[in-house]
Amino acid sequence: MKPIQVGLLGIGVVGTGTFNVLQRNQAEIQRRAGRGIEITMVADLDTARAQAAVGPNVKVVNDARAVIANPDIDIVIELIGGYGIAKQLVLEAIAAGKHVVTANKALLAVHGTEIFAAASAKGVMVAFEAAVAGGIPIIKALREGLTANRVQWIAGIINGTTNFILSEMRDKGLDFDVVLKEAQRLGYAEADPTFDIEGVDAAHKATIMSAIAFGIPVQFDKAHVEGITKLGAADIKYAEQLGYRIKLLGITKRTAGGIELRVHPTLIPAKRLIANVEGAMNAVVVQGDAVGTTLYYGKGAGSEPTASAVIADLVDITRLHTADAAQRVPHLAFQPDAMSDTPILPMDQVVTSYYLRLRVADEAGVLAKVTGILAEAGISIDAVLQREADEVSGEDGTQTDVIILTHDCVEAKMNAAMAQMQALPTVLAPITRIRKEELA
Amino acid sequence: MKPIQVGLLGIGVVGTGTFNVLQRNQAEIQRRAGRGIEITMVADLDTARAQAAVGPNVKVVNDARAVIANPDIDIVIELIGGYGIAKQLVLEAIAAGKHVVTANKALLAVHGTEIFAAASAKGVMVAFEAAVAGGIPIIKALREGLTANRVQWIAGIINGTTNFILSEMRDKGLDFDVVLKEAQRLGYAEADPTFDIEGVDAAHKATIMSAIAFGIPVQFDKAHVEGITKLGAADIKYAEQLGYRIKLLGITKRTAGGIELRVHPTLIPAKRLIANVEGAMNAVVVQGDAVGTTLYYGKGAGSEPTASAVIADLVDITRLHTADAAQRVPHLAFQPDAMSDTPILPMDQVVTSYYLRLRVADEAGVLAKVTGILAEAGISIDAVLQREADEVSGEDGTQTDVIILTHDCVEAKMNAAMAQMQALPTVLAPITRIRKEELA
Structure with a gap:
């Protein structure tokens, strides 16, 4: 049988990896697929670099539309990224009857509904395993491996840059800014790291997972997005003393009131397997009602993993392209006519527990005032850690840190209590609030 | 569309779980599959218990062949277990044109080649995700999620009973026999635990993984199978002191000389994620040339996880049943006409490193003799731990333990050196040898 012919749009790091792995493992892949799979055409603005990457036998053009218009091409891989031209080209490829493979999490988290609808109408597939957690087959696990389950929640370390930074902060006791520079020097963080460190990249991925876990449309605009830029080395140290690690998690959870969808630094018990995922590695925990807890771990980025x-x-x-289209794996795991309209829960209605760090004047009665506010709000305390003044740097013993772990309460209540605490004259700096999840 | 009709052969713990989850999550599963899936007929020798399990609306018979003969049944689930009648019924179901789902690892590890050939000839599928690592979708990950990769090796904790026992031995410092009794009392070990504790169950699963990872036939008879019955609490303690944990691993690895296929207790670095998989949980590490290291974790047994x-x-x-049969997922991941005949490497040709524990007379020159034998055999030593005599129980300081970690050497060479060491008059008990893997 004639090989499946693939056109590649954008040949950067991942595109080159894809071409190389397809070449190197050609025989093995064909033995599995029952058919050869070949990249026969590449579009890139830098045609010279592209031609050098793929050698003389592959047609290289600078116009992506020439790939889409080629009637011999069965599948188009989109590796351009972003919402702009990539969206246009994906829609054009679908309109031309091509199946599409993309690693573009931003595009799918924002425009997935429109793109998948177009693909379904045209009877083609848009596949996106590479969009979440790189080489880990988490989309397949969620969409096919766990079909028996009502998913209860998902929590993932799905951004390698921030996990690398947090691991280094913990290992070396350094603050965020210092480690970020080191990460940039080593190539773990980009020159403009905003999307990573502010949690946007993780929120794109969490949005996609929420859709396929719960059968809801992608709703990136409803995600709560919070990065790691405000974390200090002190928080990581205090968390450790309390038996926790701090990880940037993408969380999506089914609750009675709606679906939670949130990215933020999170305290998790140090003994959990996912708490021990270090460096740039990714891991996703999926809790299903039948299977219980499962975890998937691997490289979340990089040329060949992606x-x-x-x-x-x-x-x-x-x-699958020869299978009955009605029974192929649906783009968002659920059949398009069987999606749910369960709403995303606003963040102030989310229930969780909290770590609070208050820089306070080291004088009598401060702790009583702070805990009094929490008690009055009906927020119960799980643990308190008050540092000796001399352990806190800088202020000659006139300031100290109070760390409080709370039990579960609704976020709106915590926001109100925090505002009251912040207004106390003895609270000397903005309160640090980190959410806590037991993941049990 | 009419629901897919399923017949169930054998309704014990897993069968009941399957019926219950299908009922409970009926709507969610149909929203995913695009079609209802219903168990409409059950065969079990104990028809009264079976009828009680499924309620009055499902037809219960005591003759499995009545299920197979029912023309309305599309898929037969075999949950009888073992090689005997189960094999016969699976082959009859295939002959009758039914697709088959089975959790029977023993059957597939021994008779898989015959069964898959019959299924391919008839154009039906035999699916077996439940045969390895329970609820973890590891078959899917290997067969579909990692199709780009040349798999280099797989190492898995794929028997929950033995992992529970080893975790308890380590936590409580107890010996094997004591913990086994406790595991039996708690239901983690069966009344006859032989298949689990002797490594046979893990070897069945490793055999299946070796076939789908490397495209070779199932060859259970060529697996090296070694259980945990000879491990002492002392070995677990010494391993810990050296920075390792002992786990019963199923390992399969591609080497220049052939495919390794082996189950044995293994020292692994304590800092590896898989070393921290405790209790009855399972985990499988897969190393691929493109993706690098990936890990899959979850419940390896139990009613609803399975x-x-x-x-x-x-x-x-x-x-998939409507897809072109030539391009469905092949039973053993590779197309039947593209299997490899790479041989399984005999155990004495396997290269690995070792932990040795020698109970020796506490007198001068013993260590020199032992290390001299290793040096002469060209086996280099990585670390030596000699206990003070008073730390070793029992023998009033006249005996002591010498623990040696070696670098890599071929097993045949180690066997010869061990025979020489064992013959020394100062070596007072059978030498304990545990293989070591860095899993890096």
Whole structure:
């Protein structure tokens, strides 16, 4: 049988990895897929670099539309990224009857509903394993491996840059700014790291997971997004003393009131497996009602790990494109006519527990005032850690840190209590609030 | 569309779980699969118990062949277990044109080649996600999620009973026999635990993983199988002091000389994620050339976790049974005409590193003799731990333990050196040898 012909739009790090792995493991992939899979055409603005990457036998053009218009191309891989031209090209490829593979989490988290609808109408597949957690086959696990389950919640370390930074902060006791510079020097963080460190990239991925876990549309605009830029080395140290690690988690959870969708630094018990995921690695915990807790771990980024996911999608499409379209794996795991309209829960209605750190004047009665406010709000305290004044740097013993772990309460109540505490004259700096999850 | 109709052979713990989860999550599963999936007929020798489990609306018979003969049944689930009647019934179901879902690892590890050939000839699917690692979708990850990769090795904690026992031995410093009794009392070990504690169950699962990772036939008879019955609390303690944990691993690895396929207790660095998998949980590490290291973790047994895997297979068959048979997911991940005949490497040709514990007379020159034998054999030593005589129980200071970690050497060479050491008059008990893997 004639090989499946693939056109590649954008040949950067992941595109080059995809081309190389397809070449290197050609025989093995064909033995699995039952059919050869070949990249026969590449579009990139830098045609010279592209031609150098793929060698003389692959047609290189600078116009992506020439790939889409090529009637021999069965599948188009979109590796351009972003919402702009990438969206246009994906929609054009679908309109031309091409199946699409993309690693573009931003595009799908924001415009997925429109794109998947277009694909379903045209009877083609848009596959996106590479969009979440790189080489870890988490989309497949959620969409196919766990189909028996009502998913209860998902919590994932789904941004390698921030996990690298947090691991280094803990290992070396350094503050965020110092470690960020080191991460940039080592290539773990980009020159403009905003999307990573502010939690936006993780929120794109969490949005996609929420949709396929719960059968709801992608709703990135409803996600609560909070990064790691305000974390201090002190918080990581205090968390450790209390038996916790701080990780940037993407969380989505089914509750009676709606679906939670949130990205923020989170205290998790140090003994949990996911708390021990270090460096740039990713891991996702999925809790299902039948299967219980499962965890998936691996490299969340990089050339060949991401290529691994892109190629798995190529093989899946090779297999499924002849199947009854009504029974292929649905884009968002649930059939398009069986989606749910369960709302995303506003953040102030989310119930969780909290770590609070208050820089206070080291004088009598401060703790009583603070805990009095919490008691009055009906927020119960799980643990308190008051540092000796001399352990707190800088202020000659006139200031100290009070750390409070609370039991579960609704976020709105905590916001109100925090405003009251912040207004106390003995609270000397903005209160640090980190949410806590037991993941049990 | 009419629901897919499923017949169930054998309704014990997993069968009941499968029925219950299918009922409970009926709507959610149909929203995913695009079609209802219903167990409409059950065969079990104990028809009264079976009828009680499924209620009055499901037909219960005591003759499995009545299920197979029912023309309305699309898929047969085999949950009888063992090699005997189960094999016969699976082959008859295939002959009758039914797709089959089975959790029977023993059957597939021994008779898989015959069964898959029969299924391919008849154009039906035999799905077996539940046969390895319970609810963890590891078959799907290997067969579909990692299709881009040349798999390099797999190492898994794939028997919950032995992992529970080893975790308890380490936590409580107890010996094997004591913990086994406790595990039996708690239901983590069966009354006859032989298959678990001797490594046979893990070897069945490792055999299946070796086939789908490397595209070779199932060859259980060539697996090296070694259980945990000879491990003492002392070994676990010494391993800990050296920075390792002892786990019963199923390992399969691609080497220049052939495929390694082995189950044995293994020292692994305590800092590896898989070293921290405790209790009855399972985890599998897969190393691929493109993706790098990935890990999959979850419940490896139990009613609903196993049902989760069985139902995922039902959904997959619902999706794929209309696809071109030549491009469905092949039973053993590789197309039947593209299997490899790479041989399984005999154990004495396997290269690994070792932990040795020698109970020796506490007198001068013993260590020199032992290390001299290793040096002469060309086996280099990584670390030595000699206990003070008073730390070793029992023998009034006249005996002591010498623990040696070696670098890599071929097993045949180690066997010869061990025979020489064992013959020394100062070596007072059978030498304990545990293989060591860095899993890096």
